[in-house]
Amino acid sequence: MPDQGDVRVGRPPWLAAGLVALAVAEALTTVVGVLVTGMPLAAAQDSFLVSNAAIGSVCAVCGGLIAASRPRNALGWLLLGVAVAQTATAAVTPWLARAIAVGDARATAWTATVYSAAWPWAIGLFLPLAVLVFPEGRLPGGRLRARVRWPLLAVVLANGVAQVLTFSADPYPLAPVAGFAPGQVPPAWSWLAIPGLDTGPVGAGTNILLAATYLAGVVTLVVRYRRGGERTRRQVLWPLLAAVVVVVVIAVTRAVWSVAAPGTGFPIMSTLAVALIPVGMTIAVLRHQLLDIRLLWSRTVTYVVLTAALVATYVAVVEIVTRLVGPGDGLATSVAATVVVAAAFDPIRVRLQRLVDTLLYGDRGDPVRAVSSVTAQLATGPERPGDVLPAVCQALKLPWAALAVDGDTVGEVGTRRAPQESFPLRHAGRTLGELRVGVRSGQARLAPSDRAVLELMALPIGVALHAEALSAAVQASRQEIVAAREEERRRLRRDLHDGLASVLTGVAFQADAVITLASGGRRDAPRIAALGEDIRGSVTSALDDVRRLINELHPAALHELGLVEAVRRHAQRLTRGDPVPLVIAVVDDDRVTELPAAVEVAAYRILVEALTNVARHSRATHAEVEIRCSEADLVVGVRDDGPPGDEVVWHPGVGLASMRDRAEELGGRLDAAPSPGGGHVLARLPLARAAVSRVVP
Structure with a gap:
């Protein structure tokens, strides 16, 4: 209607x-x-x-x-x-x-x-x-x-x-x-x-x-x-x-x-x-x-202003000459005015046309300036090369621009329309993608000057695309290293628990046997007993160290209970009554099953640190732990009902920095800040890359 x-x-x-x-x-x-x-x-x-x-x-x-x-x-x-x-x-x-x-x-x-x-x-x-x-x-x-x-x-x-x-x-x-x-x-x-x-x-x-x-x-x-x-x-x-x-x-x-x-x-x-x-x-x-209405505007405005300027020049010259030499010789006055107008016509036309074309077609008449606008955008450190596309459209007044890599569009701005033209993005002789642009309405194809400018623009964009590919490769390698490290820690924990710990336990039993034999009344029994006591003490100390190392390599609670139950157990320990009550609830979506070791450890450490901060530093009475899992990532977070954000200022310390580092080294991100309802910590950890280098023992 x-x-x-x-x-x-x-x-x-x-x-x-x-x-x-x-x-x-x-x-x-x-x-x-x-x-x-x-x-x-x-x-x-x-x-x-x-x-x-x-x-x-x-x-x-x-x-x-x-x-x-x-x-x-x-x-x-x-x-x-x-x-x-x-x-x-x-x-x-x-x-x-x-x-x-x-x-x-x-x-x-x-x-x-x-x-x-x-x-x-x-x-x-x-x-x-x-x-x-x-x-x-x-x-x-x-x-x-x-x-x-x-x-x-x-x-x-x-x-x-x-x-x-x-x-x-x-x-x-x-x-x-x-x-x-x-x-x-x-x-x-x-x-x-x-x-x-x-x-x-x-x-x-x-x-x-x-x-x-x-x-x-x-x-x-x-x-x-x-x-x-x-x-x-x-x-x-x-x-x-x-x-x-x-x-x-x-x-x-x-x-x-x-x-x-x-x-x-x-x-x-x-x-x-x-x-x-x-x-x-x-x-x-x-x-x-x-028709291309902007082309008509360009020519119309140019020649209207040019005509007005030349008429004004002609009238001014006639008036000046008449005042200087008198009105007697009209032919000389007309000739003088005509010469001045003829001399000024082409310079004025060229400069005026350039100005009008800049207003309607951008900087295609000044390739250096057009390319500089793109490089200046790249110099500000955009997150993706596609972020420079608005500068491309603005520089040449184009209706649409896009970046394509391996046939897939990775960045787009403006309204897509036909016809379109493409420009390869190369680096070191290798084609990395394409810069695609839409032709202005009313035009069948881009002008040669447009193509020349876009070919120049493609050079720095190709370099930026190569840099992004290198950065992605470095990040992927970092994530694979972290994933491999955590999997190796998990394997070492299992080996220490099943191998060395078992051996040391057997030695401890043997020491107990020595002590028992020494208690049989033999002459050198005191010495044997002392030796057995030393053996048992050393083995007990070694077992404590092994258990500590095992827990540091991979938290025991994770190994025994899994992520959700381990966090719930830790939350129960932090729940308190008087003088300042704190109730912690753990909510999950029943989809959190077996996780890559790196993701599981990072999520556990982040949640433990966040809950510890709530218990130590906030005056909250309720806190909620959220654990959600999808095919792409694991989302974990803690929200509390502490004082409003305008009453509390968070000063980033070692804990927040550690949580952010754990998220970023897996290619994820962490958001932690006070809010009107209290405070929140939310981490999103991707699963796909963390599982690339998963070690199967």
Whole structure:
């Protein structure tokens, strides 16, 4: 279901066809009116008849196309509204001119009413709404839609009404036409006229309201561009480009007109360029990938700014030369200005094009700078080479980039799209992977300059990939060493227990036998007894040392009880009553069975150390031990209800450092910190690598 804030409608196809037919009929009526009334071409131009009919016809075609293919998008219906309003004014213009000329008061009144009340809806209501809902047919989301939706729509509607009343209050709607200026013809009052409404504070207020609605439209386009994805940004660039062209065309023609025909008014025909805006909107909605819009922007902005700079230079040179040598020699002045402009043209064009290309295509024109951005990212020590992909996309304004190793994607950023291109990542003559990038929308392939920069970028990324592979190999070797060490300790413990300990126990029994024999009353019995006592003492001391070594090699509790029961036994020893009670619960998921020796020992040592810290250093009354096992890793942790984290600061000591080292040497990680509910220690120990070098005795 569409959001209630969406300005979207769904209408049957015949309605769109009917509105297009109405606009076409109005355009044909315009042509017939011109022919029947014999309206001169100059009068048709100066009365805005030509521009109204042209803009209305273009909006009819554009709105019809959008409404037919996207019936739920309000944009098409709003453009059809512009078409009907514009062409309605054009249709009555010849008859208004004739009624004024012949003095037909009744015909003048009704034609003036239609003339002044129709097209203001286009500029005051339909077109601002079209800009606000472009390109998806709904207002922008987020806070703007929640807080400003209805006030904004109310302002736009009020603007439409204000424009109708303002233009209806003008008693001389055809004043730009020769012979229809005030004093030459009687007033042509509309039935909606409120005399004086178009002048003074009211007229100025309506102009401010009109400007505010279009400013709101510009703001929404900026919001859409900043918050939207790649597709939305390209869509927004189409009407913006059309608007820039319209502004430039009107400004240039007006400047030339003021020089060529000073005092003759505004070049009305330049308003035909406004038809480019609905064309841009239609392309953005239906075929936004037709061309690379950023390339068009690049060329347009470059040559617009270049033209303005050269015209300004020409005018400045002419003015300076005229002031220096006087206005007598116009040819010399023109030649001097032309020479200056010609000399400045190419340097300005090159620098300006470079600046615009940097804004639209990134640093592809400066390979050193582009590669430096990647190497600078690598110098900060990213966790993975894939972390430099945002810098690659930013440097060249690319929509997507990825790293692939052995055909598998190990890093990705942006929105994946076709076509794509790949660049091998090599080191020491060996291919380690690929850098894959998405081609910009509207382009079939990357430009040679893009490829050159990406090939340079591939060099440091390949080195980083090689370094990551070496680091992974070192870490794997370290984990294998730790695993082998613990397995060897487990084997030594078993051998000491089953071998040497048994032998020493037998020797102790023999010593007891010697002592027993010596007690039989033999003459040298005291000496034999003393010797037996020495043997038994030595053996007992050796047995104690062996048991201690056995426990250090592999905790006896683990060997006898397993991880869960060993931890539960240790927790029972730490559970206490008064003066500060502490209750410890051990929770497991019944999946903890036989574990690699390295993982089992590390988990036990971490939990024992964490529980000891709780018992010694916290004022907790409850603690919970968590032991969970999956196919990938073993997760162990301790949580207590000690004072909140904002009351206690943990100072890392030997215990925390030891726990973290035990986790990291297996390729795992440990998180230990106070929290609002007490304190927590959580370790994640991978099982796969720890089992690689497991020794089977």
